[in-house]
Amino acid sequence: MTYCVGLLLRQGMVLLSDTRTNAGLDNISTYRKMFTFEQPGERVIVILTAGSLSVTQTTIARLRDAIDSPDANPDTSILKAETMLKVGEIVGNALARTRAEIDGKLAASQQGATASMIVAGQRRGGGMRMFLIYPEGNFIEATEDTPFLQIGEHKYGKPILDRVVTPDTSLEDARKAVLLSMDSTLRSNLSVGMPLDLAVVEKDSFTIGSTRRIEAGDPQFSAMSQAWSQALRDAFTQIQI
Amino acid sequence: MTYCVGLLLRQGMVLLSDTRTNAGLDNISTYRKMFTFEQPGERVIVILTAGSLSVTQTTIARLRDAIDSPDANPDTSILKAETMLKVGEIVGNALARTRAEIDGKLAASQQGATASMIVAGQRRGGGMRMFLIYPEGNFIEATEDTPFLQIGEHKYGKPILDRVVTPDTSLEDARKAVLLSMDSTLRSNLSVGMPLDLAVVEKDSFTIGSTRRIEAGDPQFSAMSQAWSQALRDAFTQIQI
Numbered sequence: 001m002t003y004c005v006g007l008l009l010r011q012g013m014v015l016l017s018d019t020r021t022n023a024g025l026d027n028i029s030t031y032r033k034m035f036t037f038e039q040p041g042e043r044v045i046v047i048l049t050a051g052s053l054s055v056t057q058t059t060i061a062r063l064r065d066a067i068d069s070p071d072a073n074p075d076t077s078i079l080k081a082e083t084m085l086k087v088g089e090i091v092g093n094a095l096a097r098t099r100a101e102i103d104g105k106l107a108a109s110q111q112g113a114t115a116s117m118i119v120a121g122q123r124r125g126g127g128m129r130m131f132l133i134y135p136e137g138n139f140i141e142a143t144e145d146t147p148f149l150q151i152g153e154h155k156y157g158k159p160i161l162d163r164v165v166t167p168d169t170s171l172e173d174a175r176k177a178v179l180l181s182m183d184s185t186l187r188s189n190l191s192v193g194m195p196l197d198l199a200v201v202e203k204d205s206f207t208i209g210s211t212r213r214i215e216a217g218d219p220q221f222s223a224m225s226q227a228w229s230q231a232l233r234d235a236f237t238q239i240q241i
Numbered sequence: 242m243t244y245c246v247g248l249l250l251r252q253g254m255v256l257l258s259d260t261r262t263n264a265g266l267d268n269i270s271t272y273r274k275m276f277t278f279e280q281p282g283e284r285v286i287v288i289l290t291a292g293s294l295s296v297t298q299t300t301i302a303r304l305r306d307a308i309d310s311p312d313a314n315p316d317t318s319i320l321k322a323e324t325m326l327k328v329g330e331i332v333g334n335a336l337a338r339t340r341a342e343i344d345g346k347l348a349a350s351q352q353g354a355t356a357s358m359i360v361a362g363q364r365r366g367g368g369m370r371m372f373l374i375y376p377e378g379n380f381i382e383a384t385e386d387t388p389f390l391q392i393g394e395h396k397y398g399k400p401i402l403d404r405v406v407t408p409d410t411s412l413e414d415a416r417k418a419v420l421l422s423m424d425s426t427l428r429s430n431l432s433v434g435m436p437l438d439l440a441v442v443e444k445d446s447f448t449i450g451s452t453r454r455i456e457a458g459d460p461q462f463s464a465m466s467q468a469w470s471q472a473l474r475d476a477f478t479q480i481q482i
Contacts (some may be wrong), residue, residue, distance in 0.1 A: 065326050155396035158423045163470055163475050176482050184400045224482045229404055231480060235472035239419050241465045 001191035002152030004033060004048035005181055006118045007128040007174045008142040010167050011122050012202040012209070014174040016182055017048045018050035018152075020193030035060050037067070037079060040207040043123040045078055045087060046199055050152035051115025051135070052153075059098045059115070063091065085118065086122055088139050091119050096137030108165040116151045124206055156188040157181030171200055176224075183225045196221075242432035243393030245274060245289035246422055247359045248415045249371040249383040251408050253443040253450070254324075254361050255415040257287045257423055259393075263324035263432030275438040276301050278308070278320060284364040286319055287440055291393035292356025292376070299337045300356070304332065308399040325362055329380050332360050335377030343409060357392045389459065397429040398422030412441055415469075417455055417465075424466045 003131040017033040030052060034193065037045040047063075049056035059127045066076045074080045076148060078087045086232075120130040124155040130142040142149050147167045150158065160181050169177065183190050194216035202209045214221050258274040272294060278286040288304075295369040308438045315321045319328045336358060342478035343354045350420050359372040361379075373390040384388050386462065390407045391399065410418065411477040426433050435457035443450045455462050 155429070156400055158429055159397055159400070160473070160477070162428055163473050173477075176477065176480060179482060180477070187403060187448070188396070188399055220482065224480060227480050228476070230474075231476035232401070232404050235469070235476050236401070236414075236417065236421070239417060239465060239468050239472060240423070241420060241461065 001152070001156060002033060002050040003072075003152045003182060003185045003189075003192045004118055004152055004156065005148060005154075005157065005161070005170070005178050006046075006120050006130050006142070006240055007165060007178060008128060008167075009147060009169050009171065010074070011171050012200060012205070013046070013128055013130060014171060014178055015046050015048060015120060015199045015201075016117070016178040017197050018182065018186070019195050019197065020191060022191050023052050025191075028036045030195070032197060034199060036199065036208050036211070037121075038207055039079055041124070042077060042206055043121065044201055044206050045119065045121035045205070046201065047091065048118040048151065049115060052099075052113035055095070055099050055102050055113050055115040057090075057119070058102070059095045059097045059117075062094050062098065066090075066094075067097055068107055071099075077221055082125060082127055083104060084225070087121060087201070088119055088129070088131040088133065088141075091117060091131075092137035092139055092155045095133055095135065098172045099135050103179070106223055118149050119150055122201070122202070122206060123205070128201075153185055153192050157185040161183065171202065175200065179221065179224060180228055183221075183228060194218075242410050242430055243274060243291040243477070244391070244395065244398060244423060244430075244433045245291055245359055246389060246391045246392055246395075246398065246402070246419050247287075247371050247383070248389045248406060248419060249361070249369060250388060250412065250415055252286070252412050253411060253441060253446070254363075254369055255419055256289060256359070256440045256442075257419040257429070258360060258438050259423065259433045260339070260436050260438065262294050263434060265433050266432075270433070271434075271436070273438060277438060278362075278442065278447050279448055279450070280320055282365070283366060283447055284320060284362065285442055285447050285449055286362035287359065287442065287449070288330050288332065288361075289392065290356065292359070293340075293354035294358040296336070296343050296354050297358070298342070300332075300336045300358075303335050303339065306385075307331075307335075309451075312421065316468065322338060323368055325364060328362060329360055329370070332358060333374045333378035335369050336374055340376050343436055344414060349443065352402040359392055361442070363442070363444070363447060368374040368443075369444060372424050378434065395424055396428045396432050398426040414442065416425050420462065421469055424462075425470060435459075439482045
């Protein structure tokens with residue numbers, strides 16, 4: 001399993017992913033699920049991935065190959081595409097093609113493969129956009145009404161986002177919100193695990209403002225997690241029914 | 242969908258269910274999912290149901306028929322069974338048989354039916370027991386380590402239970418915990434809906450201590466829901482990262 005979340009706010013975008021992958025419960029590994037693509041000052045794209053590792057790795061590799069290819073053009077390279085919408089389409093097409101190929105191979109053993117992605121970014125001359133790409137390549141977009149997107153194990157971490165995130169949320173509060181959302185998920189689903197990758201992209205910066213890998217036992221994250229548990233218990237004590 | 246939760250505590254048991262059923266998104270109804278069986282002073286049993294309404298209604302009807310039958314005996318009637326374990330087995334067998342029958346009928350149109358139940362109770366001479374009955378009739382039991390059971394849409398409401406419920410939780414706090422757990426679920430899943438049914442069974446009372454139907458717009462529940470949202474937002478503001 002996986003948990004990835006992205007927030008699209010007036011001040012910028014905040015993205016967080018875990019790194020746990022598992023093939024069964026007895027085969028757990030750590031793989032990065034956050035991939036960043038930049039032309040500083042011109043364009044920034046962050047992709048978060050969930051689902052079958054063979055699908056997501058191959059899709060990302062193909063997107064990179066297309067960028068590096070001598071034939072790279074606005075229809076094939078996410079660093080040359082003329083709009084973020086086109087970036088979403090390129091990623092969606094790459095994901096759908098890879099998924100269908102691997103699904104076909106697995107059909108031989110009555111298995112299937114699926115994956116989904118969050119694609120967030122901004123190019124000079126355009127606004128910030130954030131898409132959730134489905135396994136078939138179609139996608140939806142974050143809006144003012146619903147300024148966050150989640151993939152993977154999304155349920156445990158949704159109540160806190162529903163309550164505190166609006167388009168006007170500051171980037172500092174947004175970091176806190178995604179980390180607390182992840183904290184609830186980590187507690188309830190063993191197949192979501194540390195370390196975490198956090199990225200903040202400020203509006204109109206066209207670059208990754210900050211990235212941070214948060215390792216298991218990170219003192220700051222642990223302190224936040226404990227303080228949040230205590231705050232919840234205190235709030236619970238105060239509530240009257 | 243459905244959300245039902247039961248807490249097994251040293252002081253007693255607290256049970257809560259929603260009442261929404263749906264056949265598709267465009268056919269929503271209200272049905273009770275909490276069923277109580279009592280011989281006051283001797284035995285009390287509460288059953289919560291989730292899943293296909295045709296399966297759960299028929300199962301409950303069969304359990305009632307077995308109680309009312311002139312041939313009622315400790316192997317067929319949950320009000321005569323000699324232990325709560327036997328009650329769990331009778332309910333499990335009735336559920337498994339009903340589910341298998343209805344599943345067979347639906348196979349003709351490539352559909353299936355499934356359902357699960359929580360069975361909680363105490364008989365004079367025995368301890369309080371709480372079981373989660375799976376669609377196949379097997380079951381697991383709440384313990385000191387995990388003093389709560391959930392069926393239906395369990396994920397949204399689990400983080401609060403994980404944080405505040407222990408076997409030593411008071412019945413008053415337990416009521417609050419299940420209502421807040423339900424509140425998070427109602428907010429996130431439209432197929433879980435008001436009104437709610439709440440029951441409290443005190444240890445060694447062998448009767449339903451209190452039941453309450455909480456209607457949509459109930460002022461006490463609404464106030465609690467708003468206070469909890471505010472408390473969460475306040476806690477969020479105070480947390481440092």
